[in-house]
Each structure stands twice: as C-alpha cells, then as structure tokens.
Amino acid sequence: xxxxxxxxxxxxxxxxxxxxxxxxxxxxxxxxxxxxxxxxxxxxxxxxxxxxxxxxxxxxxxxxxxxxxxxxxxxxxxxxxxxxxxxxxxxxxxxxxxxxxxxxxxxx
Amino acid sequence: xxxxxxxxxxxxxxxxxxxxxxxxxxxxxxxxxxxxxxxxxxxxxxxxxxxxxxxxxxxxxxxxxxxxxxxxxxxxxxxxxxxxxxxxxxxxxxxxxxxxxxxxxxxxxxxxxxxxxxxxxxx
Numbered sequence: 001x002x003x004x005x006x007x008x009x010x011x012x013x014x015x016x017x018x019x020x021x022x023x024x025x026x027x028x029x030x031x032x033x034x035x036x037x038x039x040x041x042x043x044x045x046x047x048x049x050x051x052x053x054x055x056x057x058x059x060x061x062x063x064x065x066x067x068x069x070x071x072x073x074x075x076x077x078x079x080x081x082x083x084x085x086x087x088x089x090x091x092x093x094x095x096x097x098x099x100x101x102x103x104x105x106x107x108x
Numbered sequence: 109x110x111x112x113x114x115x116x117x118x119x120x121x122x123x124x125x126x127x128x129x130x131x132x133x134x135x136x137x138x139x140x141x142x143x144x145x146x147x148x149x150x151x152x153x154x155x156x157x158x159x160x161x162x163x164x165x166x167x168x169x170x171x172x173x174x175x176x177x178x179x180x181x182x183x184x185x186x187x188x189x190x191x192x193x194x195x196x197x198x199x200x201x202x203x204x205x206x207x208x209x210x211x212x213x214x215x216x217x218x219x220x221x222x223x224x225x226x227x228x229x230x231x
C-alpha cells in the first residue's frame with residue numbers, strides 16, 4: 001500500500017515561512033491535498049490538487065509537488081497557524097485514500 | 109450552508125456492533141462520494157472507507173484494517189451516510205468523522221467534514 005511520510009513537528013518563528021514536507025514514492029505523479037486540524041476540531045482542507053486553495057483559505061498557504069516530495073508552505077506564519085497538518089492522496093492503483101502521519105506546526 | 113452531523117457513537121463491547129449515521133444538508137447528497145475517516149486518541153487521521161454516488165455505481169472501498177468488518181451505505185432519500193461496524197475491536201476506538209468529497213475533481217479530497225462522534229470499544 002502507498003505510504004506518505006511527514007516529520008512529527010516543524011518549528012517556526014512568527015512572521016517566518018514554514019515548510020512542511022510530505023514524502024512518497026513518485027508522489028509528484030499524484031494530486032496532493034493538505035488539511036489542518038486544531039485540537040478538538042475537525043480537519044479543514046487548506047490546499048487541494050497540489051497547489052489550489054479552497055475559498056476562505058489565505059494566500060499565505062501554498063503547495064508544491066515534484067519527484068518524491070510534496071510541500072505545504074505557510075508564509076508569514078501567525079500564532080493561529082499552530083495546528084496539526086496532514087497530507088493526503090488518492091492512490092488510483094488501489095482506489096484507496098491515504099493520509100500522512102501528520103506534522104505538528106509549532107509557532108515559537 | 110453545508111452541514112454534516114455524525115451520531116451513533118458511544119461505548120461498544122469487543123465483538124459487538126455499532127452503526128454510525130451522518131446526516132447531511134446544504135448540498136445535493138446523491139451527487140457526492142461520502143467517506144469516513146477516524147482518529148484514535150492522540151493519533152493521526154486514518155481513512156476508513158468511502159462510498160461513491162449511485163451515478164458512479166454506488167461502490168464502496170475500505171481500508172485493510174476494517175475490510176470485511178465495516179460496511180458503508182447511503183440513503184439518498186434521507187441524505188444520510190452510514191457506517192456499520194461489526195466485530196468491534198479495541199483498536200477501533202476513535203473519533204469517527206464523515207466527510208464529503210470535493211466535487212468536480214479527478215482526485216479525491218474532502219472539503220466538508222462533520223464534527224465527529226467518539227466510539228469507545230471496551231469491555
């Protein structure tokens with residue numbers, strides 16, 4: 001089965017740029033989606049199809065995907081961005097949905 | 109406004125069954141693939157399965173961890189998705205979310221989620 005790997009945590013100072021990687025075999029050939037989840041809340045889609053944003057998501061959130069790594073980039077990080085971030089793909093070979101293990105974004 | 113509301117969670121005994129419901133409103137339910145995603149305490153998100161719209165055959169797919177024990181169904185007349193959980197195991201303890209697939213996309217992502225319902229499996 002397809003596996004997505006994320007670092008457990010990423011730390012960043014307010015106002016700086018956070019980059020959260022998501023690694024998978026030839027992930028660049030798949031569409032990657034990103035969610036954030038705050039404690040006690042449901043996940044929220046922040047980026048879909050590698051780099052597109054749902055309405056209401058700030059332009060500070062962007063995504064890229066190439067080779068074996070997809071990346072969620074959060075510019076001008078704010079304290080309110082602290083959350084767990086999950087990458088997700090649909091593996092068309094198995095017709096299964098796969099989530100990464102999640103990355104805790106820590107705003108210093 | 110799109111709303112998804114899960115219900116049916118609670119305490120279940122090992123080997124027994126529970127059925128979760130996801131009541132939806134604010135969109136044309138019958139046109140959408142519906143999915144269940146769970147999150148064990150302190151852990152990450154785990155996809156459980158999904159069911160396609162009847163337009164696309166109404167077929168369901170399941171994660172290996174629940175296949176042959178869990179069944180997803182839908183009642184388009186009531187805009188409800190169900191998760192029938194049989195032969196419950198302690199590792200099924202989790203918050204269960206229902207989610208709707210973002211429309212008009214080749215890939216599958218979920219743009220609307222319920223608030224979740226907690227299932228605790230314990231004797």
